[in-house]
Amino acid sequence: MNEKLAWKEIDLSALLHNLKIIKEKVGEKVEIIAVVKADAYGHGMEVISLFLQKLGNIKTFAVAQIEEAIVLRKIGVDKKILILSPQLKDAIPYFFEYNLIPVVSSFEFLEELGAYSNSKNKSIRVHISVDTGMGREGFLPSEIGKVLETMKKYPSLVLEGISSHLSCPENKKDPYNIFQKKLFEEVYKSLRNERVFFHFSNTGGIFNFPEFHYDAVRPGLSLYGYGDKKLKPVMGVKAKITLVKELPAGWGVGYGHTYMTDKITKIAVVPIGYADGYRRDLSNKGRVLLKGEYCKVLGRISMDQFTIDVTDKEVKIRDVVTIMGYDKDKVIDAQELAILSNTIPYEILTGFGSAKRLKNFYKFNGKILTDPISELNL
Numbered sequence: 249m250n251e252k253l254a255w256k257e258i259d260l261s262a263l264l265h266n267l268k269i270i271k272e273k274v275g276e277k278v279e280i281i282a283v284v285k286a287d288a289y290g291h292g293m294e295v296i297s298l299f300l301q302k303l304g305n306i307k308t309f310a311v312a313q314i315e316e317a318i319v320l321r322k323i324g325v326d327k328k329i330l331i332l333s334p335q336l337k338d339a340i341p342y343f344f345e346y347n348l349i350p351v352v353s354s355f356e357f358l359e360e361l362g363a364y365s366n367s368k369n370k371s372i373r374v375h376i377s378v379d380t381g382m383g384r385e386g387f388l389p390s391e392i393g394k395v396l397e398t399m400k401k402y403p404s405l406v407l408e409g410i411s412s413h414l415s416c417p418e419n420k421k422d423p424y425n426i427f428q429k430k431l432f433e434e435v436y437k438s439l440r441n442e443r444v445f446f447h448f449s450n451t452g453g454i455f456n457f458p459e460f461h462y463d464a465v466r467p468g469l470s471l472y473g474y475g476d477k478k479l480k481p482v483m484g485v486k487a488k489i490t491l492v493k494e495l496p497a498g499w500g501v502g503y504g505h506t507y508m509t510d511k512i513t514k515i516a517v518v519p520i521g522y523a524d525g526y527r528r529d530l531s532n533k534g535r536v537l538l539k540g541e542y543c544k545v546l547g548r549i550s551m552d553q554f555t556i557d558v559t560d561k562e563v564k565i566r567d568v569v570t571i572m573g574y575d576k577d578k579v580i581d582a583q584e585l586a587i588l589s590n591t592i593p594y595e596i597l598t599g600f601g602s603a604k605r606l607k608n609f610y611k612f613n614g615k616i617l618t619d620p621i622s623e624l625n626l
């Protein structure tokens with residue numbers, strides 16, 4: 249079965265463009281740590297990371313969990329890999345085996361890591377996360393002195409970096425950003441002579457606060473096309489129409505009859521549903537693109553399909569519908585879907601990303617690649 253009903257299109261040229269915009273924004277002295285966790289926000293972690301390693305000259309990657317990093321090592325990512333989120337003690341041997349860098353947030357983990365590294369007589373680079381106001385991972389600023397003392401007990405622990413994470417950087421006016429920067433700056437001033445590497449900003453920090461860039465930045469969302477007007481969405485979602493039919497006036501459409509036809513209405517069935525990341529909140533609110541024109545979603549989104557209004561349109565089975573992405577001069581992006589679904593583009597991208605039925609098709613320089621890793625020699 250080769251013919252797909254619905255699929256994702258991942259535009260690697262757009263990814264490279266976004267990386268260029270981020271590099272221009274931060275300047276050449278600031279390193280880019282490419283955040284590829286959660287399957288590269290749904291874009292396919294393996295291809296995205298190998299592509300960024302080879303064509304984007306990325307020297308450091310970041311994931312959330314150790315399993316993600318092990319996958320990267322196994323497929324040939326040989327650059328630095330940071331594990332951003334706290335991990336459990338069981339993960340410790342794998343940091344050594346796969347040469348991975350923990351971003352440490354607790355004394356328990358630091359002590360366990362130190363004891364393990366001393367017992368094996370193996371050194372490990374460590375980044376320390378500071379909770380400057382995210383209220384999630386990281387040591388409180390008041391604990392940093394004790395962290396440094398603890399590290400002295402374990403000479404095999406090498407302090408390489410200090411990080412923190414912003415809580416509301418999308419909002420330039422939120423004073424909390426300045427508060428967090430002030431706390432980070434205090435840690436920076438006390439340690440900047442120790443040859444440690446400081447990283448603070450994600451996408452919001454990169455684009456809204458140039459003074460927050462320090463030695464490295466950690467873009468996730470912006471790599472994939474969101475967070476600044478100059479960026480281009482990398483992911484598109486398409487499907488082929490599977491059914492076209494006319495409904496009489498006064499006919500209910502879909503579960504719960506949340507839409508009733510007021511005239512003879514031609515509908516088309518689009519084979520993607522909430523199980524594929526097209527959220528139920530888009531019922532009677534979303535729109536798709538068909539031959540460069542918008543068509544409205546009618547009725548509820550089902551698990552596997554939804555219906556659109558194609559009255560007065562020339563439509564046939566197999567016509568391609570753009571659910572997210574460009575069609576001629578029009579676009580539907582993850583930001584639009586997020587606003588209509590009362591969420592954020594992150595959840596839209598990872599929602600499509602988690603859909604097992606949606607295969608990724610990669611494009612580079614306008615060409616569809618059937619096997620990007622071998623075709624681009626990644």
Ligand SMILES: Cc1ncc(COP(=O)(O)O)c(C=O)c1O
Nearest residue numbers: 283332413450451466467468469
């Ligand atoms: C610690 C950390 N740094 C960087 C990022 C990337 O953030 P963004 O996708 O907003 O660029 C994340 C994402 O959640 C994160 O948790």
